[in-house]
Amino acid sequence: xxxxxxxxxxxxxxxxxxxxxxxxxxxxxxxxxxxxxxxxxxxxxxxxxxxxxxxxxxxxxxxxxxxxxxxxxxxxxxxxxxxxxxxxxxxxxxxxxxxxxxxxxxxxxxxxxxxxxxxxxxxxxxxxxxxxxxxxxxxxxxxxxxxxxxxxxxxxxxxxxxxxxxxxxxxxxxxxxxxxxxxxxxxxxxxxxxxxxxxxxxxxxxxxxxxxxxxxxxxxxxxxxxxxxxxxxxxxxxxxxxxxxxxxxxxxxxxxxxx
Amino acid sequence: xxxxxxxxxxxxxxxxxxxxxxxxxxxxxxxxxxxxxxxxxxxxxxxxxxxxxxxxxxxxxxxxxxxxxxxxxxxxxxxxxxxxxxxxxxxxxxxxxxxxxxxxxxxxxxxxxxxxxxxxxxxxxxxxxxxxxxxxxxxxxxxxxxxxxxxxxxxxxxxxxxxxxxxxxxxxxxxxxxxxxxxxxxxxxxxxxxxxxxxxxxxxxxxxxxxxxxxxxxxxxxxxxxxxxxxxxxxxxxxxxxxxxxxxxxxxxxxxxxxxxxxx
Numbered sequence: 001x002x003x004x005x006x007x008x009x010x011x012x013x014x015x016x017x018x019x020x021x022x023x024x025x026x027x028x029x030x031x032x033x034x035x036x037x038x039x040x041x042x043x044x045x046x047x048x049x050x051x052x053x054x055x056x057x058x059x060x061x062x063x064x065x066x067x068x069x070x071x072x073x074x075x076x077x078x079x080x081x082x083x084x085x086x087x088x089x090x091x092x093x094x095x096x097x098x099x100x101x102x103x104x105x106x107x108x109x110x111x112x113x114x115x116x117x118x119x120x121x122x123x124x125x126x127x128x129x130x131x132x133x134x135x136x137x138x139x140x141x142x143x144x145x146x147x148x149x150x151x152x153x154x155x156x157x158x159x160x161x162x163x164x165x166x167x168x169x170x171x172x173x174x175x176x177x178x179x180x181x182x183x184x185x186x187x188x189x190x191x192x193x194x195x196x197x198x199x200x201x202x203x204x205x206x207x208x209x210x211x212x213x214x215x216x217x218x219x220x221x222x223x224x225x226x227x228x229x230x231x232x233x234x235x236x237x238x239x240x241x242x243x244x245x246x247x248x249x250x251x252x253x254x255x256x257x258x259x
Numbered sequence: 260x261x262x263x264x265x266x267x268x269x270x271x272x273x274x275x276x277x278x279x280x281x282x283x284x285x286x287x288x289x290x291x292x293x294x295x296x297x298x299x300x301x302x303x304x305x306x307x308x309x310x311x312x313x314x315x316x317x318x319x320x321x322x323x324x325x326x327x328x329x330x331x332x333x334x335x336x337x338x339x340x341x342x343x344x345x346x347x348x349x350x351x352x353x354x355x356x357x358x359x360x361x362x363x364x365x366x367x368x369x370x371x372x373x374x375x376x377x378x379x380x381x382x383x384x385x386x387x388x389x390x391x392x393x394x395x396x397x398x399x400x401x402x403x404x405x406x407x408x409x410x411x412x413x414x415x416x417x418x419x420x421x422x423x424x425x426x427x428x429x430x431x432x433x434x435x436x437x438x439x440x441x442x443x444x445x446x447x448x449x450x451x452x453x454x455x456x457x458x459x460x461x462x463x464x465x466x467x468x469x470x471x472x473x474x475x476x477x478x479x480x481x482x483x484x485x486x487x488x489x490x491x492x493x494x495x496x497x498x499x500x501x502x503x504x505x506x507x508x509x510x511x512x513x514x515x516x517x518x519x520x521x522x523x
Contacts, residue, residue: 007429008341008342008345008429008433009342009345009346009350010342011338011339011341011342011345012338012339012341012342012343012346012350012354013342014335014338014339015335015336015338015339015342015343015354015400015404016339016342016343016350016353016354016357018335018339018396018397018400019339019354019357019358020357022373022376022377022393022394022396022397023357023360023361023397024357024360025376026369026372026373026375026376026397027360027372029372029375029376029380030368030371030372030375033375077272080268081268081269081272084265084268084269085269088265089262089265089266090265090269095512098508098512099273100272100273100276102504102505102508103276103277103280104454105454105458105504105507105508106280106497106500106501106504107457107458107474107475107478107500108458108460108475109460109474109475109478109479110474110478110493110496110497110500111279111280111497113283113478113482113493113494113497114279114280114282114283114494114497115279116482117279117282117283117286117293117294118278118279118282118294120293120294121293121294121295140275140276140279143272143275143276144276193363197363197365198365198366200365201365201366201367201368201461202367202461203367204460204461204475204479207479207482207483208479208482217365217367217461220367220368220371221367221464224371224374224465229375229379232371232375233371233372233375236367236368236371236372239365239367239368240364240368243363243364243365243368247359247363
């Protein structure tokens with residue numbers, strides 16, 4: 001009798017309902033709210049307002065600028081580290097990666113507080129350099145998230161590829177450009193995804209270093225405080241669209257590389 | 260790259276990552292109110308941390324919330340992974356796709372969207388903790404799912420059938436055969452869920468009861484205020500969390516070395 005009652009497939013039902021109700025439905029609601037006005041009529045007013053208003057458009061551009069700078073700095077710092085850990089002097093010491101990703105497990109607000117104290121000691125008054133401090137704190141916060149995927153993709157890379165390159169007469173720079181870099185693109189893409197989006201939205205970092213300029217996340221925060229659900233939803237919907245495009249592009253890029 | 264340059268790069272990046280937290284740990288044992296000014300040794304910060312009611316309740320609340328969300332996410336995510344693993348391709352594809360959404364999404368958007376649904380549309384009171392727990396679970400459960408799935412894929416499908424042939428009921432086969440095999444995945448999913456909940460700021464801000472604070476929301480509010488006693492007590496908290504994380508990582512690695520030796 002028990003066979004009839006218990007079916008392995010049914011175990012997924014609670015999770016499927018949960019995903020439908022609390023992951024998919026909230027996003028549909030946000031998209032609906034983003035494109036309706038306060039009375040509930042479908043309208044593009046919020047959407048057009050966002051792109052017509054120099055203040056909100058400026059916020060979008062400012063967050064893109066911050067995200068690009070933070071991502072590039074993280075990539076430039078993380079790549080050599082990941083390479084050294086995966087293929088260099090530390091290649092046999094796997095526990096060493098742990099040392100680099102360990103800070104991830106400490107609450108980020110406490111880590112930023114710690115860095116703030118150091119920056120205050122160096123700069124005197126944090127409020128004097130809001131932009132630079134934002135960049136430093138974000139790089140500090142997100143660096144481990146860039147190191148990990150880069151390490152994972154570099155460590156899987158077959159050493160004989162590099163040796164073959166060297167045997168065929170390639171110098172170090174040629175090996176890097178023609179072998180290492182192309183083969184580590186999936187790792188670079190997943191690292192960039194893990195840093196770029198938080199850099200556009202993590203407005204707490206800006207708050208903590210007294211940077212009063214808004215990024216996309218701050219807009220949601222401020223609409224939330226003023227109970228403006230429609231505009232808050234619109235920003236969420238715009239971010240969702242960007243995430244969607246980003247994911248599709250990244251997937252296509254990795255698939256092409258693998259093919 | 261030359262060996263010496265490699266060591267230098269590793270050293271510099273480690274210094275950048277660890278210097279702030281190490282310096283803060285050092286100063287948490289002094290009576291200084293800002294770093295750079297050396298005063299005598301003192302445990303005052305630790306005394307404040309464990310006697311001030313606001314600090315105690317925010318630490319306790321954060322830990323209880325993380326454990327609750329961790330447990331709920333682990334049950335939902337693990338069952339979801341087992342169920343979808345044995346389901347038809349279409350069902351599985353749907354679950355995997357939906358599962359990826361909170362992982363790719365910005366926490367701000369996850370928090371805000373669940374806030375709109377549960378609080379604005381369903382009218383659930385924030386002070387019931389339901390929106391907060393639901394929203395954090397929506398973030399954490401997908402990570403549990405992702406950490407259980409590879410263990411299921413690596414399992415010999417004949418094991419479950421063999422248990423049935425030997426007379427076990429499907430429930431018993433599930434508990435005695437499948438769960439033990441995927442247990443490492445369940446455990447690491449649980450740990451990930453807990454860390455995510457402990458680290459979360461954005462979801463908590465949008466969905467938490469007004470009088471409840473997690474470590475993140477408390478710290479952010481404290482940096483806006485000017486109470487130096489609270490500020491330096493938080494240094495002590497950083498030092499303690501740092502120590503716990505280091506000990507946990509060391510133990511995890513020792514276990515890993517042990518199990519690798521056993522395999523040989």
